[in-house]
Amino acid sequence: xxxxxxxxxxxxxxxxxxxxxxxxxxxxxxxxxxxxxxxxxxxxxxxxxxxxxxxxxxxxxxxxxxxxxxxxxxxxxxxxxxxxxxxxxxxxxxxxxxxxxxxxxxxxxxxxxxxxxxxxxxxxxxxxxxxxxxxxxxxxxxxxxxxxxxxxxxxxxxxxxxxxxxxxxxxxxxxxxxxxxxxxxxxxxxxxxxxxxxxxxxxxxxxxxxxxxxxxxxxxxxxxxxxxxxxxxxxxxxxxxxxxxxxxxxxxxxxxxxxxxxxxxxxxxxxxxxxxxxxxxxxxxxxxxxxxxxxxxxxxxxxxxxxxxxxxxxxxxxxxxx
Numbered sequence: 001x002x003x004x005x006x007x008x009x010x011x012x013x014x015x016x017x018x019x020x021x022x023x024x025x026x027x028x029x030x031x032x033x034x035x036x037x038x039x040x041x042x043x044x045x046x047x048x049x050x051x052x053x054x055x056x057x058x059x060x061x062x063x064x065x066x067x068x069x070x071x072x073x074x075x076x077x078x079x080x081x082x083x084x085x086x087x088x089x090x091x092x093x094x095x096x097x098x099x100x101x102x103x104x105x106x107x108x109x110x111x112x113x114x115x116x117x118x119x120x121x122x123x124x125x126x127x128x129x130x131x132x133x134x135x136x137x138x139x140x141x142x143x144x145x146x147x148x149x150x151x152x153x154x155x156x157x158x159x160x161x162x163x164x165x166x167x168x169x170x171x172x173x174x175x176x177x178x179x180x181x182x183x184x185x186x187x188x189x190x191x192x193x194x195x196x197x198x199x200x201x202x203x204x205x206x207x208x209x210x211x212x213x214x215x216x217x218x219x220x221x222x223x224x225x226x227x228x229x230x231x232x233x234x235x236x237x238x239x240x241x242x243x244x245x246x247x248x249x250x251x252x253x254x255x256x257x258x259x260x261x262x263x264x265x266x267x268x269x270x271x272x273x274x275x276x277x278x279x280x281x282x283x284x285x286x287x288x289x290x291x292x293x294x295x296x297x298x299x300x301x302x303x304x305x306x307x308x309x310x311x312x313x314x315x316x317x318x319x320x321x322x
Contacts, residue, residue: 014044022184029185091225095146104142105231107133138231140214143221152181152189152224154217159209166205173198174297175208179216181224192220197296252287255302262306264313278302 011021019030021044028044069077099105109116109124111132118127127133147154156177165172174197181190194216196208218233255275265271278298279287 011044014042088226091146091150092230094149095225095227095230098149099142099145101136103139104145105136105138107136110134135232136230138218138222138227138233140218142231143218146221146225147181147217151184153183154213154220155180155182156213156216159213162209172205174300175212177209177212177216179213179220181220190220190224192216192218192223194219195297200296254299255287258299258302258306262310264306264309278305 011023014021014030018032019040019042020032022029022031029041030044031041033039069080101107109119109127109132111119111129113120116124116127116129116132118124119132146152156179158176158178162172162175162177174195176193176195179192179194180188181192182188192215194212194214196212196215198205198208201208201211215233222228222231222233252275255278256271259265259271259274265274275287278301281301
């Protein structure tokens with residue numbers, strides 16, 4: 001790999017040499033020719049020390065994209081880490097000062113009424129027990145503010161497929177949308193996924209699509225900024241509110257009965273093992289932790305798994321009888 005050369009100049013000096021400097025993306029981009037088909041281009045990093053000078057990192061076109069960050073020149077790698085840390089710290093500080101609780105994010109009372117005297121009296125908002133409340137949940141307005149401030153735009157590449165299916169009269173039961181966050185240059189900087197059951201929205205396909213978009217947008221925003229330390233994403237906890245515990249018990253009972261009634265397991269231990277397999281398949285420690293947003297999809301998946309197991313056993317039994 002040829003040596004990377006780093007030169008220093010101001011933005012005006014770069015422009016004086018015939019480069020157009022795009023400051024709406026990160027890193028900045030100095031280029032000649034067409035924006036998306038430049039004849040020459042450089043990545044540009046704002047200097048953290050004084051905010052005026054910039055480092056123009058010049059390298060052959062074939063090395064503009066490094067497969068592994070550890071292959072970068074040490075000076076460039078160190079500088080990149082310093083700049084990203086500074087910018088992320090600035091973003092976190094801005095989020096804490098600019099986002100409004102109750103509008104952009106919020107917390108909900110998640111302990112059952114039976115375990116909170118104030119909630120039992122209909123005064124959950126007065127509860128001061130921190131462990132009775134959820135972690136801060138990022139709402140869509142908050143995700144929109146963060147992306148807008150960073151010049152990031154969400155797009156949903158698979159949305160048109162659902163719209164086409166709806167026009168053709170296809171019976172859509174579940175929606176899974178991928179959200180791509182793109183910068184001004186059109187580069188994808190983060191991805192997220194949102195899912196929704198149409199049945200859960202009482203057959204309202206448009207609402208199910210909107211909810212999937214919102215969920216995917218929030219998911220992608222959290223990933224883009226590494227914001228899990230500040231927020232979580234369990235919008236259905238908002239809907240469950242104080243009924244979180246009761247709903248979890250109902251979920252467990254539905255799944256339990258599905259496994260037990262299948263007749264495929266002859267002991268309680270095997271039934272519980274099957275339920276544990278389902279919870280692990282969706283990244284949860286227990287079946288009671290599965291959120292409402294995943295309930296319908298998990299129920300469908302469990303039925304498919306039980307049907308497949310029943311068919312396999314029937315086939316095996318038939319082979320043994322030959």
